[in-house]
Amino acid sequence: MIDAIKEAVNTLSYPWWSFTASIVLFALAVKWKWLWTKAGGWALHIGITVFLVLSMFDPNFRAVVAKPDNIPIVMLVYLVTFFWWFAMNKALENDRRKEAGEPTFEETESEDKIFTWPDLVFSEFICMVLLTVGLVIWSVVLKAPLEEPANTAVAPNPSKAPWYFLGLQEMLVYFDPWMAGVVLPGLIILGLMAIPYIDTNPKGNGYYTFAERKSEIWLFLFGFIVLWVQLIVIGTFLRGPNWNFFGPYEFWDVNKIEPLVNVDLSEVIWIKLLGVGLPAHWFLREIFGILLMGFYFLVLPVLLLRVKLCNTWYQKMGPTRYWVGTLLILTMMLMPIKMYFRWIFNLKYFIHIQEFFLNL
Amino acid sequence: MPKPPKKTPDRHYDFGSLNQIFAWSSVALLGVTLWMVFDDYAKPWKRMQAEFRSLERQKLRAELEEERRQLDQEELAGVREQIEAERAALADRRDRLSELQSEVTRLDKKIYAADARARTTKSILDTARYELDVAIQKGGEEGEAEARHRFEELSARYFENRTELEALQEARAEAQREIALVREGLVAAQGRLDGQLAALDSLEVRMANLSKKLDYFVLNAPLMDFIEPDLKIEQIILPGLYQDINFTTVERVDRCMTCHVAANRAGFDGEEWREPFRTHPRPDLFLSAGSPHPYSTFGCTTCHGGLDRATDFARAGHSPVDEEQLARWKESYGWEAQKYLEMPIRPAGMSEAGCVGCHAGNLWTPESEVQDVGREIMSRAGCYACHKIDYSAFTDLPRPGPALRRVASKTSPGWAYRWIEAPREFRPTSWMPHFFFQENIEGEVNEERQRIEIAAAVAYIWDRSERVEYPAPPPGDAARGRAHFETLGCTGCHLIDGEAQRDQFYPAFNRMHGPNLVRTGSKVEAGWLFAWLKDPQKYNPDSRMPSLRLTDGEAADLVAYLMSLRDPEFEGLDVPEVDAELRDEMVRHYLQATQTIEQSQATVAAMTPRERDVYLGGETIRKYGCFGCHELDGFDDAKPIGVELTEEGSKPLHQFDFGHVHDVPHTRHDWIQTKLLRPRIWDEGKERVKDYHELYKMPDFGFSEREARAVTVNVLGFLEESVVAELRADAGPDAAVLAEGRKLITRYNCRGCHLVEGQGHAIQTALESVDMLPPNLASEGSRVRSEWLFDYLHDPGAVRLRPWLGARMPTFAFSDEEVNVLLDYFAERDGREAFLSAAERPDERSRAVGEVVFGMLQCAKCHPAGPAAAAGGVVSAGELAPSLLLARERLRHDWVPGWIKDPQSFIPGTKMPANFVQKRDGTWESPIAAAIDAPMFSAQKRSMLRHFESDEGLKEFLADPDRVTVALRDHIWWNLR
């Protein structure tokens, strides 16, 4: 019985399932008001805890999750969920009040002023003390996880990046190093920097709200929770030796082998469909990929104008902002799209021009 | 977000509760801080040291009691009384004494004053001298005169002061002399008492140091223990011994003694002392300052492995020997596997792996038997033939197996097939391993493949082998042949025993140097055997088999005997018919390495079955690396097939493939030892998954547990270089000379018959009397002249040195180089020059005395000393000891006297008796001096007296063994012709 469940969980946790599931769940979650009530909050955290605790009985699971290095990520899971819940909870509450024409929390609170000393300093000080206590206990109970002296000849297997980079490392599975390692991270940073200039919606400054910033929050949460945090979690707990994927209850077998026969778009079309060899010249060879990407990045935004939502954006933001914004968003969406193409068609690259390292 | 609590006016929080929270959190902080301090303080090694302290205290207490019991109470009491008496005696002279003492104090004061005066005067005098000097420079009569006057005046005063001072000092010394005189007796008695109590006192001092007083508690308290704690980490830095940390090599810093407190201290090896508190075994060899491996130079981890800087049981890398120990360790030390520690401590019984790094090059390290035997096994079993092992002990060695270039003229294919199939069934002690039908061969098909491979190999060998026809040998008598076999010395290298197991000869395998000759009759052709015995090198120029200079008769007898050792089971054998289809498929498999499937099919079709066999045979030989051990036509430049083992001991654990085997502990040594005992074990569970040609092919040598461990210990010891040359025992030219010699001695199995460096005489087990043992070669280098030895080794038949021995010194096919290597070895070993200048003629007297003493000691009873050697009888003198007529040619001039004086010290167990008696105090006495006055020697005495002025002179001469022995030597050297 138990094993059957574990077996199921393992299979379900494989990316193509879990990722799809996570997207759906994410959508549901954001829509599902109850989840953001106090009860929902408790349920959420208790749920996670129960899952962890029960799973701890499984040796393989324990081996991975209880590793001192992974403690921060376990904490991260709680923190992210908590703050996500906290923000949503507040936002929805505020929205309700706004509808009822009542003042928001922030307004009610901003009424009464208090002194920095003693109220703020004192409470901060207490927090500091408690935090220190926590850190000391942690440092005593879990010794720093030392490994063998670094050896250029022997790479640890799996060799993992620091936990906060595991999302990027996970991207390497689907993208060319140049993309996953340089371009996309660069774009992420640029994008985050650009947000204030793109996002012209003045609502929600200084108070929580969801109703007034639906699309912004949707986009951000998707990028953060689904594409970033989830990849970190996968990279930490579900990627084993040789960066193979392992279910949470699966034994990390070094000898596990997964088939890797990925093909480029060019090969699919020229050889599979048209049944002719690959053209010699790269441009001709990759023409379809180039067209596709061209369509994706240049034509799609225009077509999207027909969609009401996007059209309103366009109205609000004006062409420049709109282009930059959509470009960033599309780049972000390229990630899941690519993932699905990989899983479904074993697609390697849309565009594969090793002549000048442009692989997409 | 907690509900906003009820607020005190203009306060956001309720400070009552806030203060409480603050209080509690502060307490918590204090708590965890303390905890942190203690966690940092409570290191396991501190408990170890503390425990040891208390144990040592108990030990000391016992010793103290013992010492007290030892003390001779009467004597003590006596001394005490004496002291009392002295005191009493002093009593009536007390007034004089006090008088003297007050005198001394009085003088002291005066001396102080006088001394002060003198010094002041001196300083003024110096200034005066300076002023005088200045005045002279200035010139000017009266200025100078005045200065001079002052100077002289002052020096006069200084003179007075000095005299006064010295007088006082003299007086004082006088007074003190008298005091001493008075108290003399007392002081002496006191001294005796102290002497008696010295041992006790020192013990008490040590006891005091160990006792737990307040200061101990303070100095070792947490946070206080930075000052000068008793419990502290014992560490030693070891220059020249490196720890390889991948990017760099760092010097070792051993901290083992932090817990193994007594390792380098004598007296903790009793029953009651258990690890970690025991003294290291063999302090004469290890750790102690005088030993060859002092702690200060070699530390611990150099030999034992482990993490040098660790002070925690688990992190140090202790390896348990068995489940039971593992459980105990887990329980009491929190042991856990150190998967990141690349060089764990070698488990008990494998420590000798630590010797390899520095001693492998020496060859022969009997003190570390396991390692020594392991090396011997590896060279006899021929590990180096397939695995490159870049240690001088395993490089440029001959192929361990016989050459097969002419095997067709020696035996039959049928026999060869049966032999390859399972060598140990024919010869239980054989070093030739089992390649076929091992545990990883499953299923009819694979078994048939094995048959095919053997048949093919045989086909290849016979196809390439040269055929020589030998005439039938002259008829011989088996019984006599047997006698020859047992007496002539064959038994030094050969067994004839169908039941024998290698392991029963552990640790010395010399009698398995040559093949175990059981069943020989069923293997070889009589004609070949005869020719072989007469001249082995004729059949195989590289053979190590020597010639015993057999007469045709002897050879014929031996052949008759050996051919009579038959076993029908191994006769009339034939190579079995094999599945041709499968054979062809295998041929194709090899062809496809270079050809397409189609081509390969064509090629096979074009070959005759015979050609296919031969081709497959060649590939099979290449696959199993037969050419590593056997010289084979067509494989002269083939590379060994095994993995290199030169640094196997440093290979990271994760590179060892344990396959699906889970009941073997995942450690280096367990892997290696298991591999040796069951070479194909790692295929377990993969037999039917792996492709036939990918299955492991390491052969089974039929090692016993002991043999396997010995080999494992060596392989474990093959580490990356981590010791500087100066510290290696096998570095340097002298070591090389010895190593080369030992290598040869092993190659030609000299130890089968001779005793070399305390080991050998293997033949003894086959001889009925120790008197028939070939000579012990101890001190050979200082005994015989290299010139003589050179000729002798080339042609031992020329002279019959020890006629009474049945065994003959065989004639080896030594090259001049080889002989010289041996000469250098013997000379170097015994600290002598290889060649030396001739001796100069001694004086008349020495020779004359020598002659007489020679007669008195009846040396000629055993040593033929002239044409008129003692006549016949059961034992002629010639059969008791070497002829002295050879001495001059053979022996080293300066060696003989020492030998005559004390033969046992050169060759323990020699038949040569000592003619001088060594007394308990180590001095020697010569019986001749005493005997010379006996009436029966009057004639001898007279003849000798001619050379001495006086009777005393003669006596003195005869009483001195050194001069007598020299005289004997001179007689032997110059009078005997």
Next chain:
Amino acid sequence: MTKNHLFSLLALLLVLPLAVGCGGGDGAPETEAPAPAAEPAQGGSGSIAGAVTYSNGDPDQPIAMDADPKCAEMHADPVYTQKIVAGDDGGLANAFVYISSGLEGKKFPAPGEPHVLDQKGCQYTPHVSGMMTGQTLIIRNSDETLHNVHARPANNPEFNQGQPFQGMELERTFSKAEVMIPFKCDVHPWMASYMAALDHPFFAVTGEDGSFSIEGVPAGSYTLEVWHEELGTQTQQVEVADGAAVEANWSFGGGDAASGL
């Protein structure tokens, strides 16, 4: 949390600094005091007597001494090896009988008077004998020819001393118990003597008639062993009570001849 942490926590709770430093120290095992040296044990009043017989009494071989004329001229009539000296009644002489086990831990003082091994007429007398460890052995050469005493013990230091002159004496002692220590003279290969060194006085050599007796044996159960240079060894268990006389007999059959040393 490893033992270490628990330990430190404990220490923390009862804040006794040194409870940590020397924890376990008090619980340390007491080192046993050295066992008191065994007092010299007193012999008992029991006794063992018996005889050794040899069934197929093949005759003793004569020695040809003409290798050394000096020896030859010392003997008018032929001399025998003394290897197998069996009387007509089958009594086997020169067999050595001793208690091989059962006296462990007991100490017996070595006798003051020395044990003498004489070389007379190019033969050792006695041919077979026993002495105690620590007892002085005097080896005398009563012949007017060169002898060398070559003892080949297994546990004790080997020695080989020449005695060229008549009347020479050599003193030796054996510190370790050993049965038997072969003595030989390399000059006269036929000369052989066998001597046992034991740490107790309970041994005997059979006489011409093969009989022996061991007196003053303390009560106890022992393994009694008989040794013969040609016929090998045999053992049997004996129970000795105070004042009682136990009988122990052996007989060497032809078969045993094989199991010689």
